[in-house]
Amino acid sequence: MLTTNKVGITGMGTVSSIGNNVSTFCNSLRSGKSGIKKTPATEELKVSVDIAAKIEGFSFSDSIDRFQNVSEEKCQHAKRLGRRAPFVIQTSIVSALEAWSNARLHDNRPLPERVGLIVAGQNSTQNYQYDLISKFRKNPEYLSPRYALEFLETNQVGVLSELFDIKGEGFAVGGASATGNVGIIKGYQLVRAGLVDVCLVTGVVADLSPMDIQGFINIGAMGGKQYLDQPEKACRPFDTQHEGFIYGQASACVVLESEISAKKRGVSFLAEINGYALSLDSNSAANPNVDGEAKAMLSALNQAGLSVSDVDYINTHGSSSPLGDKTEAEAIGKAFKDHTSDLWLNSTKGLTGHCLYSAGVVETIATVAQMQQGFLHPNKNLETPVCDNLQFCGTEAIDYEFDVAMSNSFGFGGINTSIVLKRR
Amino acid sequence: MDKNENEIFDLIAAHVADISLDIADGPIIRSSMLSPLGMDSIGRAELIARMLEELSLTASARDFYKANNLGELAMLFANKLKEQ
The missing domain is CATH 3.40.47.10 (Thiolase/Chalcone synthase)
Known part of the structure; x- marks a missing residue:
């Protein structure tokens, strides 16, 4: 029977251009720190606009090691799953671990069947695929067989469900620029209807290929052309001199939970x-x-x-x-x-x-x-x-x-x- | 590419160590089999794809499935290298 539970957020985590955890991210928001800058000239194919807010200095192993309240066994499991995985998977693991820890789910959690997982992401492996094209063209047999797993969005579902022993409903959703909200909404519906007590919703990094970026430029959606020498000024929402969006990278994760479950576990809604x-x-x-x-x-x-x-x-x-x-x-x-x-x-x-x-x-x-x-x-x-x-x-x-x-x-x-x- | 069978075995061992995080069955030797070294079917396929690329070989991955251990796998790669 469907119920109508109150639903709140009990955990949050992020890896972004302005902070690789929620605390740093929040400090950057308050200080108005921007992650937008000129992208390094080392990238092989130059597109018309090379301004973006990219995640910089990210080390998967170091990020996992920073979780002091996560068991050694769980950290090793995370490293095994993510060690050779694409960047988008690694950042999802780290933001999900932060959210899971923030919600105090490591040692106090519902049954696996009562936990759901929604991956908010579409076409998130575009750059990973783009990078493999030259190897594939050289000889199709050289393509890593892991590609068959990793180019699918549902790889995130598999990896995160294994890491957190999630056995309730789980799937990936897409909604273009609204994908993250679509994920939260579907997670809200699952929890509110009583189909799960807890739902992990993870928004994945859009790892755009040069071709994707040029596509957004050519359709007129991406800005920055007037600010190539002043990248910090390129993104100007609601300003009369705005000219299009500036590409940013972030992985972000929230734990949605029913009020009954949160009370039972002794945790509070953040909102x-x-x-x-x-x-x-x-x-x-x-x-x-x-x-x-x-x-x-x-x-x-x-x-x-x-x-x-x-x-x-x-x-x-x-x-x-x-x-x-x-x-x-x-x-x-x-x-x-x-x-x-x-x-x-x-x-x-x-x-x-x-x-x-x-x-x-x-x-x-x-x-x-x-x-x-x-x-x-x-x-x-x-x-x-x-x-x-x-x-x-x-x-x-x-x-x-x-x-x-x-x-x-x-x-x-x-x-x-x-x-x-x-x-x- | 003029690697001999022993050099090819060393390459295989290095890739196995990199691909598998669950090496629990002692050192990697010629009689080692892949499963006890923590290599599942995807790991095996990845090993063969890496070796094909490293040796610049043109062959089907299926040609290497019959190897029973790492020594036999090194021999199959060495033979394929001689053919090409």
């Missing part, structure tokens, strides 16, 4: 998920839609039993895309009407770049971290806002205690998602 919306525009193109986005925000609030005046803050999709920012600003104005003057807005992508598949999870972590610590991070590079009816955070962080937040993610193909988070 409650009150409602969500996931709806389509019936549009095969890349253009966003004001009505679709406004409908998603209002539907999420309706499901949460809240009104627009209850919302204190929106972590916007805010990708720095001219059309995307304009559309979201109009949609917020349409949905929140007179309340927009009391509603704070910022965009985490201004600091992390657009992390694509993991963006929704990264930004949920950013929202919860700000909610817990009572601040709102700066809007990097927002000098002249695209509109004057919305209240954007400035270029410095502000102290702000708030109770209700919304996190938006919108994707190509007319995919609109909003999540409502409440302080506990």
